[in-house]
Amino acid sequence: MTEPTRRDAVSAPTDTRPSRGLRDFYENPAVPVASGDARTRRQAALLAAALGPPAAHGPAGALVLDVGCGDGTAAATAAPLLAGHRLVGLDWSHDALRRARAHIPHLLRAELDGNALPLADGCADAVLFSEVIEHLPDPDTALDELRRVLRPGGHLMLSTPNLAAWYNRALLLAGVQPVFSEVSLRAVHGRPGREVVGHLRLYTARALRSFLRAAGFTDVTVTGAPFHGVPRLLRPLDRAACAVPSAASILLAHARRR
Secondary structure (H helix, E strand, O other): OOOOOOOOOOOOOOHHHOOOHHHHHHHHHOOOOOHHHHHHHHHHHHHHHHHOOOHOOOOOOOOEEEEEEOOOHHHHHHHHHHOOOEEEEEOOOOOHHHEEEEOOEEEEEEEOOOOOOOOOOOOEEEEEEEEHHHHHOHHHHHHHHHHHHEEEEEEEEEEEEEOOOOOHHHHHOOOOOOOOOOOOOOHHHHHOOOOOOOOOOOOOOHHHHHHHOOOOOEEEEEEEEEOOOOOOHHHHHHHHEEEEOHHOOOOOEEEOOO
């Protein structure tokens, strides 16, 4: 296994950097930076199966980067399933990293939008990219950078809310703003829910597959996961919808670097 190494400083174009408003938004301790356990366990199980035994990657196991690790609770949930592999968390929120120290032993502060990650080319065996891509002003450059730090054949495990989730289809027919979608960073307008979470773009299963292939990834598969915010009475239906990824609440994509 190749250990992560810091790169020399690289200047980045200024027009793709997050705005001051977005920076302030994600440094606010009240903004959610954690995801549901069910999604995390499914994603970690898929990655563990793809990686195989830790010994196959050398004495230290595979190097797994949790890019956009948030407060580290997802990594803590995934850790038992990825035992024997080395997990490194990256985030650009000082507040999130402060909280993540309790769950992830190795952390790096890194800003993905319009910037190079402080890691060598091809250093990682896998990247976890959970509930991040929907927050990015420039997802194209972000995927380019994830592809750069992955070794050839390395695994990308990406999760994101599904614009075409089963209940969003019904909401749109009724003229209601879909769940997960945002029209403001200050308040919720016209959709169910109470929390503003900063989503800038949303994907369907078809769009996500196409986007990942265009970004240089292959063997793209998409499965579904439930959403922890679904009302309790509807949770059995939400779990059943996972059998049809295009209608599931959360999209779990597994792809490999060409």
